[in-house]
Amino acid sequence: MTGKLYALSTGPGASDLITVRAARTLGSLDILYAPAGRKGGDSLALSIVREYLGEQTEIRCCHFPMSADSAEKEAVWNDVAAALVQEVQAGKQVGFITLGDAMLFSTWVFLLARIGNPEWLEIVPGVTSFAAIAARSKTPLAMEQQSMAVIACTAPETEIAQALAQHDSLVLMKVYGRFARIKALLAQAGLLECALMMAEATLPGEQCWHNLADVSDDQPLPYFSTILVNKQWRTAQ
Amino acid sequence: MTGKLYALSTGPGASDLITVRAARTLGSLDILYAPAGRKGGDSLALSIVREYLGEQTEIRCCHFPMSADSAEKEAVWNDVAAALVQEVQAGKQVGFITLGDAMLFSTWVFLLARIGNPEWLEIVPGVTSFAAIAARSKTPLAMEQQSMAVIACTAPETEIAQALAQHDSLVLMKVYGRFARIKALLAQAGLLECALMMAEATLPGEQCWHNLADVSDDQPLPYFSTILVNKQWRTAQ
Structure with a gap:
């Protein structure tokens, strides 16, 4: 063999x-x-x-x-x-x-x-984790002519801000240890209301936060935490 | 029930x-x-x-x-x-x-x-189709601090060109009927050598093109054809 x-x-x-x-x-x-x-x-x-x-x-x-x-x-x-x-x-x-x-x-x-x-x-x-998060949170990733960016939060801040400005939907991976910084970028871009965060999707410890403005900068997060942004979903419904 | x-x-x-x-x-x-x-x-x-x-x-x-x-x-x-x-x-x-x-x-x-x-x-x-294409072609989607964009080729040309300039890796979906236009954009961005195209990945009719510069603009393509671009993979090896 x-x-x-x-x-x-x-x-x-x-x-x-x-x-x-x-x-x-x-x-x-x-x-x-x-x-x-x-x-x-x-x-x-x-x-x-x-x-x-x-x-x-x-x-x-x-x-x-x-x-x-x-x-x-x-x-x-x-x-x-x-x-x-x-x-x-x-x-x-x-x-x-x-x-x-x-x-x-x-x-x-x-x-x-x-x-x-x-x-x-x-x-x-x-x-992928983000397909699981989309399914669990019932939030689409992208449709029709939309574009999606998948970004690690370890990337330079200017790149993250640029992607937030340009794409219809975004997956921000590796949020662990960087939540306060990412939350500030989302706030600057006016996207806190279009964002959700999920940790340990599909596992017993799964957690989901819908109103990131209300989540403390010091919120303890599991290692596998990801933020999903979809600019058009709420208005499309 | x-x-x-x-x-x-x-x-x-x-x-x-x-x-x-x-x-x-x-x-x-x-x-x-x-x-x-x-x-x-x-x-x-x-x-x-x-x-x-x-x-x-x-x-x-x-x-x-x-x-x-x-x-x-x-x-x-x-x-x-x-x-x-x-x-x-x-x-x-x-x-x-x-x-x-x-x-x-x-x-x-x-x-x-x-x-x-x-x-x-x-x-x-x-x-997703692009995870399957990455696996079949043995080409990574993204690693470390890289960012990936997933874009439909039905999007406006300026958006596609912008994404090609900014991201380390790209998935261009819905190539069918738009190959000549996308090939020209890849050529302008100097990315033809970092791109591959796959049709019907994981199906019996699977096809893969590695040198897009050699693929005719009129190449008949199956409906499910996708282009993958990874700027760093060849040089990283």
């Missing part, structure tokens, strides 16, 4: 929001690599997929440091990428799980940059 | 890229509403989900006209929304399927605007 590597998107959090393909693949793996390291993310990806794993599957947790030291991070990416390639060359069915969608704001992309585009690699896409 | 309405995202095309939740829900429906009307889309959503349907499920195809006459379209949306509400009030388990994700460029949003936010409505998110 030929070795194969599957990058498996787990979706936003609820176990049944994984794809049928990822669920079936998980049942046939020899080895599953589960990333750990982010606050709140340590066991989350693994806990999402655990019910689909076969009895034969060996689990390997790999720790990705949040360090600002890029040499340290690159060494880990090199090591994990090399380990994955080695397992495939030994003929194993190997999985690497990744929260949300594997190709959007995911550590997996750093491994992909090292592994390249071999025939034995399959990437299984998943439901 | 209380009636319930499920807006079910089918994902990009392959039947096993639907979520486990949508697959399970499909098996328990009394009635399934399947949209028809777009070129190539008539039976696609239904063909994706057919294997998950229970024997008891009654299928109702509803035709959404592509007409430019908004009164005609609104009349259809009103009728379908009213029919869905009526089924729920009669105690039925009702599904409405929608390609890709229900909340992004989907007819479902026009029904949602009419139905509002009742307790008996659940929206099940899905894999």
Whole structure:
């Protein structure tokens, strides 16, 4: 049997929001690599997929440091990428799980940059956190000729302000630790009333804030908190 | 038994890229509403989900006209929304399927605007076409501090050009019938080498073009054709 590597998107959090393909693949793996390291993310990806794993599957947790030291991070990416390639060359069915969608704001992309585009690699896409937030809050992402921007709140403030001015709808990811700053930008753009914030969408701890003007700047937030802005939805109804 | 309405995202095309939740829900429906009307889309959503349907499920195809006459379209949306509400009030388990994700460029949003936010409505998110294209082409959407814009090619040309200038990565949807114009905009922005186009991703007819400069302006394209731009990917490798 030929070795194969599957990058498996787990979706936003609820176990049944994984794809049928990822669920079936998980049942046939020899080895599953589960990333750990982010606050709140340590066991989350693994806990999402655990019910689909076969009895034969060996689990390997790999720790990705949040360090600002890029040499340290690159060494880990090199090591994990090399380990994955080695397992495939030994003929194993190997999985690497990744929260949300594997190709959007995911550590997996750093491994992909090292592994390249071999025939034995399959990437299984998943439901993004913002699609889950739109569904749970019943707020559309975009329609017709509208445009949507997906932005990390770690981006420069001028870029965020520019995007807020230009797009009909916006997804602001990585709000954790930056809420006060983002709230101020939304207020400046007159968009507080078109915004909502959701944390841990589809998980038991799910929380949703609709009136961000009333949310304290110091509001403690879970790590997975995202703001959705849709300028036209309220008026369209 | 209380009636319930499920807006079910089918994902990009392959039947096993639907979520486990949508697959399970499909098996328990009394009635399934399947949209028809777009070129190539008539039976696609239904063909994706057919294997998950229970024997008891009654299928109702509803035709959404592509007409430019908004009164005609609104009349259809009103009728379908009213029919869905009526089924729920009669105690039925009702599904409405929608390609890709229900909340992004989907007819479902026009029904949602009419139905509002009742307790008996659940929206099940899905894999977007662009997540599938990223996975199939092994091209990341965005990472770290990058920003991504999702734009319909029906948008004004100046908006598309502006987005091409500002974002690190872009998804250009609804390319069908507009390829020559979009190719010219990409050329002006010096982005032809960072772009790829994919049609019918994850379906048997999947096609991918990597060198858009070599693709003829008259290239016949399937209805579901999307361009992905990632400015940093080639150089990052």
